Amino acid sequence: MLCLLCNALLLKFVIFPLLVAFGVKFLIKKLRGKIDPTNEIDISGKTVIVTGASDGIGKVTAEEFAVRGARVIMACRNVQKGEKCVEEIRSRTSNGQLIVMHLDLSKMSSVRKFVEEFAKNNADHQGLSILVNNAGLRNPVGVLNITEDGFEEVLGVNHLGHFLLTNLLLPHLEKAGRVDEAQPSRIVTVSSGAHRFGQLNWHDLNFRKTPFVDWKFPPKLYGNSKLANCLFNVELAKKLRLKKMNVTCYALCPGVVNTDSAKQYVDANPPPLPIRIVYRGIKFFMGKPLKEGTETTMYCSLSKYLTHHSGEMYRNCEFWDPSKRPKLSEEDAKLLWEESAKLVKLE
Numbered sequence: 001m002l003c004l005l006c007n008a009l010l011l012k013f014v015i016f017p018l019l020v021a022f023g024v025k026f027l028i029k030k031l032r033g034k035i036d037p038t039n040e041i042d043i044s045g046k047t048v049i050v051t052g053a054s055d056g057i058g059k060v061t062a063e064e065f066a067v068r069g070a071r072v073i074m075a076c077r078n079v080q081k082g083e084k085c086v087e088e089i090r091s092r093t094s095n096g097q098l099i100v101m102h103l104d105l106s107k108m109s110s111v112r113k114f115v116e117e118f119a120k121n122n123a124d125h126q127g128l129s130i131l132v133n134n135a136g137l138r139n140p141v142g143v144l145n146i147t148e149d150g151f152e153e154v155l156g157v158n159h160l161g162h163f164l165l166t167n168l169l170l171p172h173l174e175k176a177g178r179v180d181e182a183q184p185s186r187i188v189t190v191s192s193g194a195h196r197f198g199q200l201n202w203h204d205l206n207f208r209k210t211p212f213v214d215w216k217f218p219p220k221l222y223g224n225s226k227l228a229n230c231l232f233n234v235e236l237a238k239k240l241r242l243k244k245m246n247v248t249c250y251a252l253c254p255g256v257v258n259t260d261s262a263k264q265y266v267d268a269n270p271p272p273l274p275i276r277i278v279y280r281g282i283k284f285f286m287g288k289p290l291k292e293g294t295e296t297t298m299y300c301s302l303s304k305y306l307t308h309h310s311g312e313m314y315r316n317c318e319f320w321d322p323s324k325r326p327k328l329s330e331e332d333a334k335l336l337w338e339e340s341a342k343l344v345k346l347e
C-alpha cells in the first residue's frame with residue numbers, strides 16, 4: 001500500500017512535471033523555426049575578424065569559419081586565453097587559419113593599434129571579407145564602471161569600441177568588396193533581444209552627470225548598449241549605401257545561449273531570488289547549445305539571400321520582422337552616430 005502511494009506521488013510530483021518541462025522545452029526548440037548553418041558563400045582563404053573570440057559564442061564562431069577554410073583573425077583582449085582556444089579548435093579541425101590578435105574594446109588606443117597592425121600584416125591579402133562584432137560585456141546590476149577614455153564601460157565595449165573598429169576597418173572591407181561585385185563584404189553585429197529594454201540617455205550617454213539608477217532586471221546598461229548596436233546597424237547601412245560601397249551590414253540576436261556571460265554578472269551581484277529563478281527558467285526552457293547559438297551569425301555572414309537586406313535584423317536564422325520587435329528610430333540612429341563619432345574622435 002505504502003509502495004503504491006510512493007509510486008503515485010513520484011508520478012504526480014516528479015515524473016509528470018519533468019515530462020511537462022522537457023515537453024515545453026522541446027516545443028520551444030521546434031517553434032524557433034528553421035536552423036540553417038549555411039555554406040552558401042565560399043570563404044576559403046578569405047579573411048574574417050571575430051571580436052571576443054576567446055569565449056562563448058565568439059570562440060565557436062571562429063571555429064565555424066575555420067572549418068569552412070577561412071583565415072580567421074581572433075580579436076581577443078586576453079591573447080593567452082585566445083591561444084588556448086586555438087589549441088582547442090585545432091584538436092577538432094585543421095582547416096583554415098587561426099590568428100590571435102590583441103584587441104581591448106574598452107580602450108580606443110587599443111582599437112586604433114589593432115587596425116594599424118591589421119593593415120601592416122594584411123597588405124598582401126584581398127582585404128577583409130567579414131567583420132563580426134561579437135564581443136560583449138554585462139555589468140553587475142547597479143555597477144557603473146568608467147573606462148580610461150571616460151566611457152561607461154558596457155556602452156564603451158559593446159558599442160563605442162565596435163563603432164570605432166568598424167569605421168577604421170571600412171577601407172579593408174571595401175577592398176574585399178571590390179574583388180567580386182556579386183559578393184559584398186559584410187559587417188555582422190551581435191546584438192540581443194535585450195535591446196528592447198534600452199533607453200539611451202541622449203544628453204549624457206556615459207552617465208557622467210546623470211545620477212545612475214540601475215534596474216534590477218534586466219540590467220539597464222546592457223539594454224542600452226544592445227539598442228546602440230541595433231541603431232548603429234541602421235545608420236551604417238545608410239552610410240554604406242550613400243558611399244556606394246560594396247559592403248553590407250546586419251544585426252542579430254543569437255537567442256538565449258548557454259555561455260557564462262550571464263553567470264559572471266549574476267554571481268558578482270546576485271539579484272533577488274525570484275529574478276534568479278526567472279533566469280534559471282529562461283535558460284532551461286530557451287537556452288541553446290553554443291553551436292546553435294552561432295548559427296544566426298553564420299547565416300548573416302554566409303547566406304546569399306541577404307545581399308539586399310543591409311541594415312536589417314535577424315534571429316533564429318530568419319529575417320526579424322520589424323513589426324515583431326520594437327521600432328528603431330532613424331533619427332535616433334543618426335543622432336547616435338554623430339554622438340559616437342565625437343566621443344571616439346572619428347575624423
Ligand SMILES: NC(=O)c1ccc[n+]([C@@H]2O[C@H](COP(=O)([O-])OP(=O)(O)OC[C@H]3O[C@@H](n4cnc5c(N)ncnc54)[C@H](OP(=O)(O)O)[C@@H]3O)[C@@H](O)[C@H]2O)c1
Nearest residue numbers: 052054055056057077104105106135136192256257259261
Ligand atoms: N549568451 C547569450 O545568451 C546572449 C544573448 C543575446 C546576445 N548575446 C550577445 O552575444 C555576444 C557574445 O556573448 P557570449 O554569451 O558569448 O559572452 P561571453 O561568453 O561572456 O564572451 C564574451 C567575449 O567578449 C570578450 N570581451 C569582453 N570584454 C571585452 C573587451 N573589453 N575587449 C575585447 N573583448 C572583450 C570576452 O573576452 P574574455 O574571454 O577575455 O572575457 C569574450 O571573449 C555578446 O555581444 C552578447 O551581448 C549573448
